[in-house]
Amino acid sequence: MSSTSGSRFPLLPILVSCASALAHKQLSSFPEHGRVAVVALVFAFCFGLYAILSLLLNMTCESDPLSETQKLMAKFTCQETKQGIKVDSVIDGYNKLQDDAHTTQTDRNSNYSALVNAYYDLATLFYEWGWGQSFHFANQFRDENFRQSIRRHEYYLASRLDNLRTGARLLDCGCGVGGPMRNIARFTGLPVTGVTINKYQVGRGNELNAQAGLETLCRSVQGDFMQLPFPDASFDGVYAIEATCHAPDRTKVFAEIFRVLKPGQTFACYEWCLTDKFDKEDPAHRLIKKQIEEGDGLPDTAYTHEMDAALEAVGFDLIETRDMALEMTAEELRAGGRTWYHPLTPSYNVLSQRFQFTPVGMPLTTTLLKCLEFMRLAPTGTSKVQTMLQQGAIGLARGGEQGIFTPMYLCVAKKPLK
């Protein structure tokens, strides 16, 4: 998923920038004693306005933008030291890897781990800020709020892992910072190990496991799902949520999952795929595919039917595959449902996170981030990261609208007993 997609409107930076601009412009003509009072008044006004808007957003969008934005700003200030990276050079390197003028598809596939790692080094902060701890999409049915829809989507996948008894162990393949892992551990009462290639996500995931009081049930480990760091037949169920799309070769990742799964047990996943409506001869379709890949850290994107073939090729018995995006019917939409890509579509409601996808909101967000970079409140290169993520969000929304892409191709497959 695209990190910018659910992000709440960055009110604090806007207000701080306005206050700074006002103060800079106006105060030179003020006597000394008046300046302190004006600055204090401007900041009090900004804070009051911000608190009121936050409250409104909290009531209408189930979010807490004040604390989320503050957390993001705090993470910005220590991002480079904590992760041991230079954001500007990582984003430049990442963009080069995705640039067809510099890198071929074959190179991208063979450099998948550098590509994916760079992407999540840059994107994880934004993902958490905007989307929460679960980095995936969900259809939002009538009477569901965003968070409920995300949980229901996770519980459904977990419910497809049958034959689980007390003492069973689950694997979350490509676990992010562990939102689904914690929800599924609570849902099933079973221990879940999460594997992610990104070191920062491992630390953050285990921090959140401890904060949730789930450190005995949930554990994040670093590893590459193309070579899983576990013995054969060590899990009673494996699931992957919008993660194996990062693999350069589905057959290899599914073969690894098959290897670590016990015979007779189930693998269930939600896959990012091109649908049969995707026409590779159509330049507009190809542009959308490229935007999704560049904005979401993917080396390439495969068709839904390729998932079925890859699962069977490694020895799985297919139980079910279907595109769950199609469950959002016209009738459900009329009754108040929302498509998975709805949070990525533009809206001129400035209190909505979707404002950032409007022609006005896009340059405004970039400018604000550049101001933060200038004031050294965000690492240099942060605005380039946001631009890259925004392009991904636009590609996803267009792909969803045209029905040529889905992030929820459900695959349920069983490892035969023999």
Ligand SMILES: C[S@@+](CC[C@H](N)C(=O)[O-])C[C@H]1O[C@@H](n2cnc3c(N)ncnc32)[C@H](O)[C@@H]1O
């Ligand atoms: C879109 S995120 C989804 C995370 C999680 N499933 C969720 O829904 O919150 C994709 C995840 O796959 C992980 N990933 C990508 N390539 C990987 C690889 N080769 N090995 C292990 N993890 C990988 C990323 O690090 C990231 O955590």
